[in-house]
Each structure stands twice: as C-alpha cells, then as structure tokens.
Amino acid sequence: MGFFLFLLFFFSPVQRRGAISYDSSDQTALYIRMLGACVVFKQLFANVRVRSQVGFEPERRSSHPYLCIDFRTLHTRLGCGSTSASSDPERRVHRLLSFQRYLHSSRLLRGVPQQIPLHILDEDYTGQARCMLEKVGNWNFDIFLFDRLTNGNSLITLTFHLLNQYGLVELFQLDMVKLWRFLVMVQEDYHSDNPYHNAVHAADVTQAMYCYLREPMLAKSLTSKDILLGLLAAATHDLDHPGVNQPFLIKTDHYLATLYRNTSVLENHHWKSAVGLLRETGLFSHLPAEDRLNMERDLGSLILATDISRQNDYLSRFRLHLDQENLCMSTASHRHFVLQMALKCADICNPCRPWELSKQWSEKVTEEFFQQGDIEKKHKLEVSPLCDREMNTVGNIQIGFMTYVAEPLFAEWARFCDTRLSQTMLGHMGLNKASWGGLQQEPAPVSEEAQPSTACADTGDAATAPSDGSTATTAGGTSSKEIPQGSRES
Ligand SMILES: *[C@@H]1O[C@H](CO)[C@@H](O)[C@H](O)[C@H]1NC(C)=O
Ligand SMILES: [Zn+2]
Numbered sequence: 001m002g003f004f005l006f007l008l009f010f011f012s013p014v015q016r017r018g019a020i021s022y023d024s025s026d027q028t029a030l031y032i033r034m035l036g037a038c039v040v041f042k043q044l045f046a047n048v049r050v051r052s053q054v055g056f057e058p059e060r061r062s063s064h065p066y067l068c069i070d071f072r073t074l075h076t077r078l079g080c081g082s083t084s085a086s087s088d089p090e091r092r093v094h095r096l097l098s099f100q101r102y103l104h105s106s107r108l109l110r111g112v113p114q115q116i117p118l119h120i121l122d123e124d125y126t127g128q129a130r131c132m133l134e135k136v137g138n139w140n141f142d143i144f145l146f147d148r149l150t151n152g153n154s155l156i157t158l159t160f161h162l163l164n165q166y167g168l169v170e171l172f173q174l175d176m177v178k179l180w181r182f183l184v185m186v187q188e189d190y191h192s193d194n195p196y197h198n199a200v201h202a203a204d205v206t207q208a209m210y211c212y213l214r215e216p217m218l219a220k221s222l223t224s225k226d227i228l229l230g231l232l233a234a235a236t237h238d239l240d241h242p243g244v245n246q247p248f249l250i251k252t253d254h255y256l257a258t259l260y261r262n263t264s265v266l267e268n269h270h271w272k273s274a275v276g277l278l279r280e281t282g283l284f285s286h287l288p289a290e291d292r293l294n295m296e297r298d299l300g301s302l303i304l305a306t307d308i309s310r311q312n313d314y315l316s317r318f319r320l321h322l323d324q325e326n327l328c329m330s331t332a333s334h335r336h337f338v339l340q341m342a343l344k345c346a347d348i349c350n351p352c353r354p355w356e357l358s359k360q361w362s363e364k365v366t367e368e369f370f371q372q373g374d375i376e377k378k379h380k381l382e383v384s385p386l387c388d389r390e391m392n393t394v395g396n397i398q399i400g401f402m403t404y405v406a407e408p409l410f411a412e413w414a415r416f417c418d419t420r421l422s423q424t425m426l427g428h429m430g431l432n433k434a435s436w437g438g439l440q441q442e443p444a445p446v447s448e449e450a451q452p453s454t455a456c457a458d459t460g461d462a463a464t465a466p467s468d469g470s471t472a473t474t475a476g477g478t479s480s481k482e483i484p485q486g487s488r489e490s
Pocket of ligand 2: 201205237238347
C-alpha cells in the first residue's frame with residue numbers, strides 16, 4: 001500500500017471540468033451566443049493544441065469547436081444581455097477556459113506544479129477508508145461515508161482497489177501510473193455539482209457491480225476480461241453527465257443530440273468520453289489493436305445498456321432466456337448479456353439499498369430532476385415529467401420508479417441469481433416503498449408521537465432487513481400513474 005500512497009500523492013486530482021456543464025461561464029456563453037459570435041470560441045480553440053484521434057472519434061471536449069451552441073447557455077441566471085461582467089473580454093476568456101480540460105493540460109505543459117491537497121494523506125482517514133474496503137462486498141457498504149473518508153476520491157480509490165484485488169493489473173499488465181491517471185481523469189470528468197449524476201453515483205454503481213460479479217451465477221463463469229470490462233463500464237457509465245436528461249438535450253438542440261441523432265444521446269456520450277480517456281492515457285496501448293477495439297466496443301455495449309428507455313427490450317430478452325432456461329454462461333455473448341443486465345441493475349439499485357442509503361439517493365436524484373424543471377420553467381420550456389417541484393414529491397417519484405422500473409427488473413434478476421443478496425435487495429425495496437408510502441400519507445405534523453411509530457419503524461427494519469424478501473405492500477396508488485416509464489435518466 002506504500003505505492004498506493006505514493007500514487008495518491010503524485011496524482012492527486014486537480015480541478016477540471018467536464019465538457020458539458022453549468023457554471024458561471026454560462027452567462028458568458030449566452031452572451032456570446034446572442035452575438036452569434038461562434039468565432040470567439042473557434043479562436044479560443046484554435047489556440048489550443050487539440051489531440052486528434054485518427055479514425056474512431058471519441059468524445060472529447062476538444063472535438064467540439066461548436067461548443068457555442070451548448071445548452072449550458074440556458075442556465076444563465078441573467079436575462080438577455082444584462083451583464084457588464086460578461087462583456088469584459090479578459091474575464092470572458094478566463095471563464096471560458098475555466099471549464100476546459102485545457103486549463104489542466106496547458107498548466108502541465110507549462111510545468112506549473114499541481115496543487116497537492118495534503119489532507120488527502122491524512123492517516124486516520126486513509127486507515128478508516130482502507131478498513132472499509134475490507135468489506136467492499138457488503139450490500140450495506142456506505143459509499144457516502146467512504147467518499148468522505150477518501151476526501152471525495154471514492155471512485156478512484158474503490159475502482160483501483162477492485163482492479164487490484166482481482167489481480168487484473170498484473171493479468172492485463174496495466175501500467176500503474178497510466179491506470180491511476182485514467183481513474184483520476186474519470187473521476188474528474190464527473191460533475192461534482194450534479195446532485196445525483198456525479199462520481200459518487202459512479203462509485204456506488206461500481207460497488208454494486210462488484211457485488212453482482214460475486215454472485216455465483218456470474219463468479220463461476222466470468223472471465224477476467226469480463227470482470228475488467230464490467231468494472232470499467234460501471235466506473236465510466238455516466239461520464240461527463242450534464243445533470244439533465246435526453247429529452248432536455250433534444251429540445252434545446254444540444255449538439256450531442258444532433259451528434260447521436262436523438263438516440264441514447266447521453267449513453268453514447270458517456271461511452272465516447274470513456275474511450276477518449278482510455279486513449280488519452282494509453283491504458284490499453286500495449287494491447288494488440290484488435291483487442292483494444294474490441295474492449296472499446298464491448299465497453300460501449302455495456303454502457304449503452306444503461307439507457308433506461310430501452311429497459312423493456314433488455315428485460316423481455318432476459319425473461320425469455322430465463323423462461324427457456326437457455327442462458328449458457330460458457331458462451332461469450334451470453335456472458336456479455338448477463339453483464340449488461342448486471343450493470344443495469346447496479347445503475348438503478350438505489351431502491352434496493354438499506355433505507356438510510358436509499359433515502360439519500362432518492363433525495364439527490366429528485367433534486368437533480370427539480371433543478372432541470374427549474375431551468376425549463378425559467379426558459380419557458382415545457383417542464384419534463386417528474387421535474388416540477390410543485391407537482392411531485394420524492395416519495396411519489398420513488399414509488400412510481402420502483403413499481404414500474406425497478407421491481408420488474410430486480411424480480412427477474414432474483415430469478416436468475418437465486419441468492420440471498422438478490423432476495424435482500426427485493427426485501428429492502430419493499431420496505432423502502434412502504435416507507436415512502438407511509439411518508440406520503442403522513443398528514444401535516446399533527447401528532448408528534450404518531451410520526452416515529454410509522455416512518456421510523458420502517459426505517460429501522462429497512463436498515464437491518466433480513467433476506468426474507470417480504471415485499472410490503474403500500475398505498476402505491478398515490479399518483480403513481482403519473483409516472484411514465486423510462487423517464488428516469490441514469
Ligand atoms: C431530433 O429531435 C428533434 C426534435 O424532435 C428533431 O427536430 C430532429 O430532427 C431530430 N433529429 C434526428 C436526427 O432525428
Ligand atoms: Zn447511472
């Protein structure tokens with residue numbers, strides 16, 4: 001672990017921003033857009049050396065000089081042309097660069113030392129984080145705590161640990177330095193200001209994926225390459241997520257919607273971003289070109305499976321296989337399909353976690369929806385389903401999501417795995433649904449005694465739920481019919 005600490009020290013993350021983001025630079029972008037001054041952007045980009053990739057085009061911010069039509073222009077807090085700050089040329093340049101990776105790379109080129117946050121080396125925290133990693137296969141693993149103990153580096157630390165634990169680094173002769181650099185860049189390309197789709201979600205999905213990889217049905221037949229791909233796909237599956245969903249990107253004419261022809265827009269972007277980082281760091285550069293391309297393709301196929309709007313396709317295929325009992329885990333394509341299902345489950349497993357964890361995720365995802373709704377209202381766009389904070393509650397969104405999306409998936413998953421863990425997950429989901437149902441029906445605080453006996457009783461059970469698979473029923477009628485399927489972007 002000495003080397004680990006060394007790496008932590010050497011490659012401590014610096015601030016970088018994703019390609020698509022909302023931040024203060026929005027005002028500037030709007031201003032520039034209003035002027036129709038795409039030229040400004042083009043000039044800015046022209047001054048920066050762009051690492052060009054031959055052939056296959058991975059998604060990099062560098063590949064989009066037409067960033068000026070970015071939807072982040074919509075997020076401005078300012079009215080049209082109301083700003084004097086934005087018109088200050090110097091400030092404009094500074095702000096535009098601030099969300100570019102180029103800030104990072106140009107700093108490195110100029111030899112400006114990275115800032116090393118010393119607190120990352122805090123022995124106590126590192127020790128506790130390491131201690132948590134001994135139980136990384138527990139379904140109760142508290143990723144929020146782990147993220148705090150690693151000083152916000154849960155995704156790097158967890159993925160690095162898992163790859164090492166499986167011996168994948170030696171097996172695939174991965175260069176430790178490249179690997180660490182890759183993971184740092186992955187973590188940084190998640191938007192930490194997204195309430196939900198940030199690096200902690202990616203770490204959570206990676207941890208869940210690890211739990212599923214250990215399920216006997218998978219563990220006994222997966223190859224090392226399957227495991228490597230599964231973990232990498234989990235870690236990168238939402239890379240550079242803008243915090244808004246596909247319909248939003250389409251209706252605001254975002255360039256990504258155009259690029260991917262309105263189809264799995266986000267997922268394609270996550271995949272291409274991941275490929276971009278693989279190539280930029282050369283993590284697989286020692287492998288034969290054919291293997292490398294296969295890895296990239298399989299990574300894409302896994303990430304694209306997380307498009308929730310395609311859930312029914314995957315689920316009916318899965319159901320058919322299970323009905324006909326013809327999944328053959330010695331066939332590569334079948335293993336790949338199971339990996340896709342595993343990643344889908346990992347991605348939406350929040351309702352299956354113990355209440356205290358599940359509740360936090362629910363609040364975060366709802367907040368992200370509501371923030372999108374706020375933007376839509378501000379710009380007089382139609383407010384997307386589930387995104388109106390006046391019309392929805394955390395509870396009704398959750399109940400609908402569980403009923404129509406999560407329960408059908410996890411029921412089949414449990415049929416496939418037939419393990420204690422898969423039953424435990426269903427058990428938690430039932431209890432969580434009941435808790436939200438109870439909270440929904442709770443009248444305005446009248447009796448202070450009544451509340452703990454309903455809500456908290458469930459909470460206590462949920463946190464320690466045994467695997468009895470009891471699916472508590474609930475007054476799920478609470479406006480759950482308002483919830484359209486597949487509207488949750490994950
Ligand atoms: C994407 O959707 C928008 C809005 O519905 C539409 O105008 C556009 O033509 C679509 N693009 C493609 C390639 O289908
Ligand atoms: Zn996700």
